[in-house]
Amino acid sequence: MCEKRTAVVVDDEPITCMDVAEMLREMGFDVVGEAADGFDAVELCRVHRPDLVLMDARMPVFDGLTASKTILEKHYCNCIVLLTAYQDRDMIEKATKAGVSGYLVKPIDQTRFQPAIEVALAQSKRLRQSEARAQQAMEKIEENKRIFQAQKLLSQANGCSQTAAYQLLRKYAMDKRMTCLLYTSPSPRDRQKSRMPSSA
Numbered sequence: 001m002c003e004k005r006t007a008v009v010v011d012d013e014p015i016t017c018m019d020v021a022e023m024l025r026e027m028g029f030d031v032v033g034e035a036a037d038g039f040d041a042v043e044l045c046r047v048h049r050p051d052l053v054l055m056d057a058r059m060p061v062f063d064g065l066t067a068s069k070t071i072l073e074k075h076y077c078n079c080i081v082l083l084t085a086y087q088d089r090d091m092i093e094k095a096t097k098a099g100v101s102g103y104l105v106k107p108i109d110q111t112r113f114q115p116a117i118e119v120a121l122a123q124s125k126r127l128r129q130s131e132a133r134a135q136q137a138m139e140k141i142e143e144n145k146r147i148f149q150a151q152k153l154l155s156q157a158n159g160c161s162q163t164a165a166y167q168l169l170r171k172y173a174m175d176k177r178m179t180c181l182l183y184t185s186p187s188p189r190d191r192q193k194s195r196m197p198s199s200a
Helices: 014-026 038-048 064-073 089-098 110-158 162-184 188-195
Strands: 006-010 030-035 052-056 080-084 102-105
Touching: 006 014, 006 038, 014 030, 014 052, 014 110, 030 038, 038 052, 038 064, 052 064, 052 110, 064 080, 064 089, 080 089, 080 110, 102 110, 110 162
Parallel strands: 006 030, 006 052, 052 080, 080 102
Antiparallel strands: none
């Protein structure tokens, strides 16, 4: 059985909050928290680490855009969809800069709600995968830099070419691996003992 996806709903209008939470439940989400301001939203996300946050863009004290940025930067949630009554370009640009995955205009059309949420979740997943690949690539680059530096130092120390130094590095790595295997592999006597039936 698949684990339920979790969501947090944030809106300073109680009726909107209730309606959005109900639509999410109909989609199979477990709504783990509801909040009326950005401060509570950040705390709920810190505690529950939801799969999705539906966030009102404009709220008093701590607005949704600032809360969204905080939640994403701290990796409390990877997918945030903004709810707003405003469709101006300035709001869209701010939402994009904050890193949100989607944007819904109030009053929310129930027929468009589910597709918008699923698209936002899919985009968020692709972004995480892309970031993971980029991180792996950076780690590979750093590893290659360290190998090149070691190769250069070894070449200078032994008065040999960098190709010969690379071969020495490979030999050292293989010897080290073989030593680890010798220490961790069971001896023939131990293997023989493991095959012997235990006495009752």
